[in-house]
Amino acid sequence: MSSLQALQDLVHEKYGIEASALDPNESMREKGFDSLALVEFIFAVEDHFSIRLPDDDPNLDTLAQLAALVDKTLAAKAAQPAKAGDAVPVVPPVEIQQTVHPAPSAPSA
C-alpha cells in the first residue's frame, strides 16, 4: 500500500496544506518547501513511520517520489528477519566528531 495518503495527511496536519493543493507529481520546492522546510518534513516522516530514510537522493522534489522512497524503506524493513527487541531506533546514531581541547597548561604568555 502506498504511503502517499499518509504523507498528504502529514502535510495537512503540519502545514495546513490540503491534499488537493499539492499535486503528488508537482515540485514541492515550488510550493514553498525550501531545502530547510523539506529537511524538517523528512524528519517528521521518519518519526511518523519509525524509519530512517536513506539520504542518497538530493533531487527528491515531489510527494510521489517521497512516497516511493518511504514504501521502499518500509518494504525493506518488513523483509528483514525480525529479532527479539530489534526495534527501529527512534534516535538515529549520531556520529560525534571528537574535538580535542588540550588541558590548560602553564600560562604561555
Added chain:
Amino acid sequence: MNGVVVTGLGVVTPHGDDPEAMFAALMRGESAIKPVFPELPKPAAAATAPFNELRWFTKLQLAGVDRVSQLAVAAASLAMKDAGDLGDVDPERIGVFAGCGMGGAASLETAYRGGPRVPPLTVPAFMPNAPASHVALRHGVNGPVLTYSVACASSSVAIAEAAKAVQAGDVDLAIAGGSEALIVPGVVLAWQAMQTLASVAAPDEAARSVRPFAADRSGFALGEGAGFLILESAERARRRGARSYAALSGWGLSCDATHLTKPDAPGQARALRAALRRAGLQPRDIGYCNAHGTATRIGDPVEREALASVWGDAIGELRVSSTKALHGHLLGAAGALEAVITVLALHHRQMPPNAHCESVDPACQMNLVLQAGERAGALEAAISNSFAFGGTNSVLLFQRG
C-alpha cells in the same frame, strides 16, 4: 551634517503590538508582569508578549524560525508599514541593525529537553543573527544586515550604529532595533541563579514585583518582545513628506572596563556626556530620562550617581523613570523598546511613570516620575539609557522634530 530622524515605529511587547496603545497602558501604570512556570522550585514572574505567529508566517514558513525571529519580523514589518510610502529606495541602500542578547532560547531548550530527536533546524533557529536575517528576507534588504549582541545594551547599540550609517550616507534607510524571547524555564533558572530577579513571594505580587529606585526593590523580571525604528536622513524624510516622530540627534557608547557585571558610574557618565556632546546639548536641555533602572540593589544607585555627576546642579530638573517596572527587562530588546517609549514620550509630551516606587531609596533620590499620567508641556529632548553586562553603556538622545 545630516540629521537622522525616526519615521516609523513597530513593536511587539507585553503590552501588545500597537505603539500608541502600549504607550497609553504605560501612562496608566499598567504592569504586564505575571507569574510564570509554577513548576519551578522558586516562584518566577515575567512579561510575555501576546503574539500570533500565524499572522506573520504560514506554517510552512515557520520551519526553523524561532520565536525571537518571529517577533523581530513582526515588529520590523509594523515599523516599515508605519513609515508609509518609502519612495524609491535601492535595496542595497537599506540596512538592518538588530540587537539580540541570546538568540533562539526556545529552540535550544527544545533541542535539549523536547524529545528523542533534536529538530534538524535547531542551529539556524537559535543563531543570534537569525532575527536580522529574517527581517532582511522579509523586506528584501541587500545592504548591511548586522547583529549586535551586547547583552542589555544590544538594541540600543544597534540603533546608535544605524544612526551612524545613515548619517555617514552608507545607507538611505535603516531598520534598527532588536528582539529577545527567552522566557523558557532553563533561562529563567539561570537568571534566578544570578540573583538579579525580583523576589515574588506570592503570585498576586508578581505585577508589582519590580520597583526601580525604591527602598524595597529586589531586582527585575524578564520580558520578551521586539521593537524597531525606521531611521533615515531628515532631508530624505522631508523630500518624501514623511512624518517624523523625533530626531535621533545624539548617541554615546562607552565601556566600564572595570568589572564584567558590576556597573560603574564613571563609565556610564562617559556615555551620557558623549551623547550630549554629539547632540550639542547641555544637561539642562534634557527634560526626561528613560532610565536603565533594573531595580537591582547595586545598579540603581550607580545610575543615579552617573546622572548626578553629569547633570550636577541641574539634576533636579531631569525627570526620570524606569518603565521596566511595567514591561519587564527585555534584555537585548530593552534598548529598542525603551527608545520607542522615549520617542513617544517626546512626541506626546507625556512621561510614563516609575511605577511601584512608594518609598524612594535615599541613594536613588532623583526627580522621579512617581505619578501616572504626567504631562511634560515643555519637553524638547529626552534620553534612553542602556547599560549592559560586560560593561558597555549606550545612551540615545532624541529631540522633537
